[in-house]
Amino acid sequence: MRVTTIDHYLPEPGTFVWWAPESAATESVPSPVAPSFNQRVHLASAERGSTWLAGSFEVEGAIDHAALELAYRGLIDRHGSLRSSFVSTVRGPSRRRYPTPRLRRQDGVRADTATQLRDLLRQAFTERCRPFGFPAYLLGAIDRPERSTIICGFDHAHVDSYSIAIVIEDMRRLYQGFRSETLPKTGDFVDFCAEQAAVAPTLDDQRLHEWHRFFGTRASPPTFPLDLGLAPGTKAPQASDLRQVLDAAAVERFETLCRGQGSGVFAGCLAAMAESVRSLGGGDRTRVLFPMHTRHHDAWRHAVGWFTSDAPIEVDTDADPATAIRRTGRGVRAGIELGTLPLEHVVAALGGLDLVRDDIFMMSYIDYRRLPGATHHHAVRAQHISNVSAADDAQFWLSRTADGLALRSRYPDTAEAHSVIAGFLDEFQHTLLRFGAASHGVTGAARRGLTLLA
Structure with missing residues (x-):
């Protein structure tokens, strides 16, 4: 795993494509689980700048759009944090939960230089990986004829560094056609937040x-x-x-x-x-x-x-x-x-x-x-x-x-x-x-x- 920052990231030129949920916000329900301590601190400082983490890995050949869309949907369905969001209220931030949404592929944008593509990615992740609202992430790929890159970014409220490795491994296997039920069983981070809230020293x-x-x-x-x-x-x-x-x-x-x-x-x-x-x-x-x-x-x-x-x-x-x-x-x-x-x-x-x-x-x-x-x-x-x-x-x-x-x-x-x-x-x-x-x-x-x- 190479740990880097977006200003040092210079991917090979290609066409950036991404997927967005369809009408998911209308189906959300409030959650009784309050934001965790880390999330509350993060949400309180949201106006200071965009704090997102992304993971990328490469696959052979051009992107199979149908397979990647199915893999991304499997990722969202597998992890409860990706089916949640935060909204601002007079009493502070509150959490909402969502069903696994359908995804729609957006029109691709071609970048002819590494710098142009890097700047495009940075702008796209900064605009869409925001702490409030759903989704707080961007699921995409850099499409090339011979070797492509699957790349997705998340607002920090929903992931940590360890999570990026999990996302890459889940996506690697899901894109290859593995079914979700064959992946290691996992819990829901929102349930973890509820457990932590019950701890009192x-x-x-x-x-x-x-x-x-x-x-x-x-x-x-x-x-x-x-x-x-x-x-x-x-x-x-x-x-x-x-x-x-x-x-x-x-x-x-x-x-x-x-x-x-x-x-x-x-x-x-x-x-x-x-x-x-x-x-x-x-x-x-x-x-x-x-x-x-x-x-x-x-x-x-x-x-x-x-x-x-x-x-x-x-x-x-x-x-x-x-x-x-x-x-x-x-x-x-x-x-x-x-x-x-x-x-x-x-x-x-x-x-x-x-x-x-x-x-x-x-x-x-x-x-x-x-x-x-x-x-x-x-x-x-x-x-x-x-x-x-x-x-x-x-x-x-x-x-x-x-x-x-x-x-x-x-x-x-x-x-x-x-x-x-x-x-x-x-x-x-x-x-x-x-x-x-x-x-x-x-x-x-x-x-x-x-x-x-x-």
């Missing part, structure tokens, strides 16, 4: 106390420790950086070190991030949030929806990479335990958060090798594509594939931010390589323990 829950300690007396989320030259309350257009930070062999060496310390690759990356911040003058301790999936039951493992929460960690640096990684691994495990408490309960207990910026400093990690359809990602050239909008802080997404470890970065498009982030990313990559080289010093006993820790 007690005030003496120790996890609340640990969250309170992390946020501090002002209840402030973390910000990137290095000065990006952007005053609080101001934003800039978003800049993006995409790079492979470790190739397959290097990430294997790095994992050897991490496993030898009872930690995983993500903990090692967090330790390297904190060391990079320290070396650039950002201090010996780095506070950061990391997303974690909430697909802990079989019903949700193949479901499309926004199944994520956040977990906190404070990463301390150490001159010895092994010690830093071992300590960070413990911190990740403790953070995951805190993340099992829905963030909305944490925020409510704190009386709200003091948001210095709209964006929150975070680092995400996904091992795409473990997600549905991973064995086909390379062959079909699967891609996860995010929109670009505005930014006032730095955020990072690590993705591991068979090719190695890649990093997508999002930050303000200002001269100072470019300089600071470029320096940080170079230092981060250098630190990962330096840490990985230390794997040669792992003891024989630790190496024998790798199998048990994997």
Whole structure:
């Protein structure tokens, strides 16, 4: 899976075609299930810009329009989140449910250059993948005689990054003619939202106390420790950086070190991030949030929806990479335990958060090798594509594939931010390589323990 952004996406020219539901809005019914915490935050900030995620993969030959229409209809029928929408009311956003609609193919638009096609796609997804109204997604394809691309985008309210991999795998199989009932059974994200709404912690829950300690007396989320030259309350257009930070062999060496310390690759990356911040003058301790999936039951493992929460960690640096990684691994495990408490309960207990910026400093990690359809990602050239909008802080997404470890970065498009982030990313990559080289010093006993820790 290649993780990219729309400004870096340059598909081969072709004809863009797409499908739209027929008269579905007249058949909707209100749902008693309120938006999830993530959805409420997203809907409240809808006017700040379009936040959509898209997935694409390639198929041989020209698009079989009838087969693709049937596949898209099967996708909608399979995932309840795609049969729901939000409407704005005087009491706030409310959810509506829809039957599986009939689809109608729209007239194709020919693009003769990659840039022209990219701009066409960006405009189409931004116009149609909106948080309010139905549908909040765009189902399409880039038609070419020899090799075509199936591409679909969704407002973030209905999908997360994991969902994009599920959509690609479902569509790959449905387009090939597999029947929906032969795909893995899956639950409905709206049912998950109802379950989460019923969870209520007690005030003496120790996890609340640990969250309170992390946020501090002002209840402030973390910000990137290095000065990006952007005053609080101001934003800039978003800049993006995409790079492979470790190739397959290097990430294997790095994992050897991490496993030898009872930690995983993500903990090692967090330790390297904190060391990079320290070396650039950002201090010996780095506070950061990391997303974690909430697909802990079989019903949700193949479901499309926004199944994520956040977990906190404070990463301390150490001159010895092994010690830093071992300590960070413990911190990740403790953070995951805190993340099992829905963030909305944490925020409510704190009386709200003091948001210095709209964006929150975070680092995400996904091992795409473990997600549905991973064995086909390379062959079909699967891609996860995010929109670009505005930014006032730095955020990072690590993705591991068979090719190695890649990093997508999002930050303000200002001269100072470019300089600071470029320096940080170079230092981060250098630190990962330096840490990985230390794997040669792992003891024989630790190496024998790798199998048990994997």
